[in-house]
Amino acid sequence: MSQAAGGYYLPEPSKWPIIGSIGLFLMTGGFGLYLMGMSMITMYIGMAVLVYMLFGWFGTVIKESEGGLYNDQVDMSFRMSMGWFIFSEVMFFAAFFGALYYIRVFADPWLGGAGNNLMTHDWLYPEYTSTWPTNGPGNVGGDFQTMGAWGIPAINTLILLTSGATVTWAHWGLKKDNRSQLILGLFLTVALGFLFVGFQAYEYIHAYNDLNLKLTSGVYGSTFYMLTGFHGLHVTIGAIMLLVMLFRSMKGHFTHENHFAFEAAAWYWHFVDVVWLGLFIFVYWLV
Amino acid sequence: MTATTHEEHHDEIPTGIKRWLFTTNHKDIGTMYLWFSFIMLLIGGLFALVIRAELFQPGMQVVDPNFFNMMTTLHGLVMVFGAIMPAFVGLANWQIPLMVGAPDMALPRMNNWSFWILPFAGFMLLAPMFVGGNFASGQGPAFGWTFYEPLSGQYDKLVFFVFAVHLLGFSSIMGSINIIATILNMRAPGMTLMKMPMFVWTWLITAFLLIAVMPVLAGVVTMMLTDKYFGTSFFDAAGGGDPVLFQHVFWFFGHPEVYIMILPAFGVVSEIIPTFARKKLFGYASMVYATASIAFLSFIVWAHHMFTVGMPVAGELYFMYATVLIAVPTGVKVFNWISTMYRGSMTYEIPMLWALCFVILFTIGGFSGLMLGVAPADFQYHDTYFVVAHFHYVLVSGSLFGLFAGVYYWLPKWTGNMYSNGLAQLHFWLSTIAMNLTFFPMHFTGLAGMPRRYADYPLQFTEFNVMSSVGAFMFGFSQLIFLWLVIKTIKGGEKATDRVWEGSHGLEWTIPSPAPYHSFTTAPEVK
Ligand SMILES: [Cu+2]
Numbered sequence: 001m002s003q004a005a006g007g008y009y010l011p012e013p014s015k016w017p018i019i020g021s022i023g024l025f026l027m028t029g030g031f032g033l034y035l036m037g038m039s040m041i042t043m044y045i046g047m048a049v050l051v052y053m054l055f056g057w058f059g060t061v062i063k064e065s066e067g068g069l070y071n072d073q074v075d076m077s078f079r080m081s082m083g084w085f086i087f088s089e090v091m092f093f094a095a096f097f098g099a100l101y102y103i104r105v106f107a108d109p110w111l112g113g114a115g116n117n118l119m120t121h122d123w124l125y126p127e128y129t130s131t132w133p134t135n136g137p138g139n140v141g142g143d144f145q146t147m148g149a150w151g152i153p154a155i156n157t158l159i160l161l162t163s164g165a166t167v168t169w170a171h172w173g174l175k176k177d178n179r180s181q182l183i184l185g186l187f188l189t190v191a192l193g194f195l196f197v198g199f200q201a202y203e204y205i206h207a208y209n210d211l212n213l214k215l216t217s218g219v220y221g222s223t224f225y226m227l228t229g230f231h232g233l234h235v236t237i238g239a240i241m242l243l244v245m246l247f248r249s250m251k252g253h254f255t256h257e258n259h260f261a262f263e264a265a266a267w268y269w270h271f272v273d274v275v276w277l278g279l280f281i282f283v284y285w286l287v
Numbered sequence: 288m289t290a291t292t293h294e295e296h297h298d299e300i301p302t303g304i305k306r307w308l309f310t311t312n313h314k315d316i317g318t319m320y321l322w323f324s325f326i327m328l329l330i331g332g333l334f335a336l337v338i339r340a341e342l343f344q345p346g347m348q349v350v351d352p353n354f355f356n357m358m359t360t361l362h363g364l365v366m367v368f369g370a371i372m373p374a375f376v377g378l379a380n381w382q383i384p385l386m387v388g389a390p391d392m393a394l395p396r397m398n399n400w401s402f403w404i405l406p407f408a409g410f411m412l413l414a415p416m417f418v419g420g421n422f423a424s425g426q427g428p429a430f431g432w433t434f435y436e437p438l439s440g441q442y443d444k445l446v447f448f449v450f451a452v453h454l455l456g457f458s459s460i461m462g463s464i465n466i467i468a469t470i471l472n473m474r475a476p477g478m479t480l481m482k483m484p485m486f487v488w489t490w491l492i493t494a495f496l497l498i499a500v501m502p503v504l505a506g507v508v509t510m511m512l513t514d515k516y517f518g519t520s521f522f523d524a525a526g527g528g529d530p531v532l533f534q535h536v537f538w539f540f541g542h543p544e545v546y547i548m549i550l551p552a553f554g555v556v557s558e559i560i561p562t563f564a565r566k567k568l569f570g571y572a573s574m575v576y577a578t579a580s581i582a583f584l585s586f587i588v589w590a591h592h593m594f595t596v597g598m599p600v601a602g603e604l605y606f607m608y609a610t611v612l613i614a615v616p617t618g619v620k621v622f623n624w625i626s627t628m629y630r631g632s633m634t635y636e637i638p639m640l641w642a643l644c645f646v647i648l649f650t651i652g653g654f655s656g657l658m659l660g661v662a663p664a665d666f667q668y669h670d671t672y673f674v675v676a677h678f679h680y681v682l683v684s685g686s687l688f689g690l691f692a693g694v695y696y697w698l699p700k701w702t703g704n705m706y707s708n709g710l711a712q713l714h715f716w717l718s719t720i721a722m723n724l725t726f727f728p729m730h731f732t733g734l735a736g737m738p739r740r741y742a743d744y745p746l747q748f749t750e751f752n753v754m755s756s757v758g759a760f761m762f763g764f765s766q767l768i769f770l771w772l773v774i775k776t777i778k779g780g781e782k783a784t785d786r787v788w789e790g791s792h793g794l795e796w797t798i799p800s801p802a803p804y805h806s807f808t809t810a811p812e813v814k
Pocket residue numbers: 541542545588589591592
């Protein structure tokens with residue numbers, strides 16, 4: 001192929017995409033089969049295939065990058081792609097935040113008879129008074145208590161904000177070619193990230209055992225767990241990305257001008273940080 | 288790059304199945320997208336013919352009602368997600384690098400992945416249809432392509448539907464990211480944004496829409512999944528949720544989705560009309576701004592699909608006015624096309640026939656859309672065949688005809704051969720006549736009150752339904768002419784010149800026909 005020095009790098013044909021498709025198919029299809037009452041083995045095989053693909057594909061990209069095959073234009077393609085990918089993630093969360101907003105501002109008051117819904121209320125749910133948090137007129141999941149904002153969630157906010165600072169500090173280190181600062185900064189960020197996930201897990205256990213706040217606790221439980229759960233998943237993914245960057249830094253990858261992968265992981269980290277602030281305000285605080 | 292490296296690396300095209308499985312070439316991937324979408328068009332068309340066979344006369348003749356519902360559902364889903372969208376991505380893959388002077392798409396491996404997710408997603412969507420061993424007892428989705436809750440929540444194979452949508456969305460998002468990166472980062476030196484071909488502009492904006500709304504679609508199907516299998520209450524009023532929430536989130540995706548399916552067609556038509564009118568596109572800048580305005584407005588009009596759901600009057604009014612506002616930028620486009628043709632030296636080659644037909648018939652669909660956008664009137668039209676007529680005028684004579692126009696315009700560039708004019712004329716005229724025969728009567732059945740998605744109807748609607756059914760079968764079989772024409776053109780025919788059309792402009796016409804496997808390895812200069 002045409003990849004003379006200075007040209008835009010065009011990769012050779014690659015087996016990784018089709019392997020990725022097979023992995024995705026087996027994982028999702030296998031999960032479907034599990035919900036249909038079969039074993040989870042297909043799903044696990046799919047996950048294994050996906051992990052194999054991720055190692056292989058990213059491994060290839062890292063080799064190409066370290067081999068100096070990517071010029072500035074390729075770097076810009078990667079930057080744009082990561083930016084737009086994060087935008088797509090923002091929109092995914094927007095769907096769930098939008099649902100929360102709609103339920104709180106419109107649907108729940110209407111169930112209680114607001115607007116022009118008085119008759120519906122009287123006929124269907126005369127006993128129900130609109131309130132938040134709610135598990136609806138059916139008291140679905142039984143009585144529950146909510147998670148206070150100023151306990152673990154506030155600590156978690158502090159943790160994530162600090163980790164945003166440490167990852168920036170690591171970036172400064174990288175730009176100054178100060179490798180020990182880079183490695184220490186990344187290590188702290190990853191540690192804080194996993195600490196956050198740990199606290200979150202502890203909080204979930206507490207909610208299930210002591211507050212009777214479950215995924216099945218009506219629409220409050222639904223929005224609470226889906227928003228915080230997807231966020232927690234993204235924190236985990238972001239922390240794994242940063243962990244990879246940590247290993248790469250220790251192996252001597254990245255230079256002060258060529259370190260897109262690090263920046264991509266950092267952008268992603270800031271993104272989960274910002275989402276968390278939204279969660280803290282709209283899910284925990286403004287109850 | 289020097290000539291020698293060029294020689295060395297101009298390696299042979301890989302052969303066999305591996306070429307297609309592993310390819311990182313935008314032309315190969317474009318070809319796969321186009322063939323995949325054509326196969327899906329035939330499958331979705333087959334489903335439509337089952338519907339039209341059943342509706343040929345009142346009473347139940349051909350299929351049972353559940354199977355009928357399955358057909359309406361899968362017809363819509365297959366056409367939207369399997370035929371129209373991938374076909375435009377196929378055009379984008381082939382054309383955008385050629386039109387901006389890039390050596391390939393920005394991220395060629397991811398490009399391959401975007402395509403190769405599709406067949407798996409299609410399989411996951413369609414496979415439940417075969418559960419039970421025969422069609423009649425098939426368990427495909429049967430809740431309409433808009434999969435409204437709470438009906439869709441009762442479907443016991445819902446998880447496969449949900450994951451099919453997730454995979455399709457994943458594919459679309461990656462494809463769109465690639466398109467945006469290619470357009471913003473890979474243009475030839477000198478090609479400023481406002482010098483880009485209109486097709487490239489419309490795809491840039493379409494890709495933005497896709498990245499913005501496909502994740503929302505993924506979100507709403509995820510809520511369906513957890514509602515059904517994990518006990519959440521998003522769409523269940525007993526738990527404080529609301530089935531109407533589903534409609535809001537769905538249509539927040541759904542309305543931009545219709546522009547995703549039409550904007551690239553606008554782009555194709557904006558390429559073709561100047562070529563055959565031998566004039567520059569009238570009002571290029573206003574075309575760009577109109578496209579951007581349409582995209583912006585598409586985010587704030589979604590509830591016009593829900594006028595009868597019981598919204599507050601303020602909501603009805605707002606969504607009505609915002610919707611009707613879209614007619615302004617759309618009108619700008621239509622008038623620009625007409626002004627481009629005004630006093631042009633017009634000739635009527637095949638792509639131009641499709642483009643003209645597009646302008647006229649799409650405008651009919653646009654007008655019926657305006658009628659539907661007027662809230663008080665919509666209470667009469669809602670969920671009738673008038674709606675079906677409207678969106679088939681924009682999706683068949685809009686999106687699909689735009690696609691045909693594009694294929695007939697660029698096919699000589701792709702294959703190096705001219706196609707048979709006689710066959711192409713036959714395809715065009717049969718399709719156009721059949722399309723109108725199928726869908727025009729639906730305006731009348733709809734206004735008279737025939738509801739959509741029913742397997743049976745009262746006697747008084749018979750004549751119009753007979754017309755629609757005859758037209759549908761005509762339309763369906765006409766597409767086999769197209770298939771034959773394309774295969775014939777690939778195999779051989781009169782050699783096409785580089786420029787192909789006398790009045791064509793743009794970088795894609797400066798390279799040989801057929802376009803070599805690697806093109807613009809050295810970026811051209813645009814003045
Ligand atoms: Cu709409």
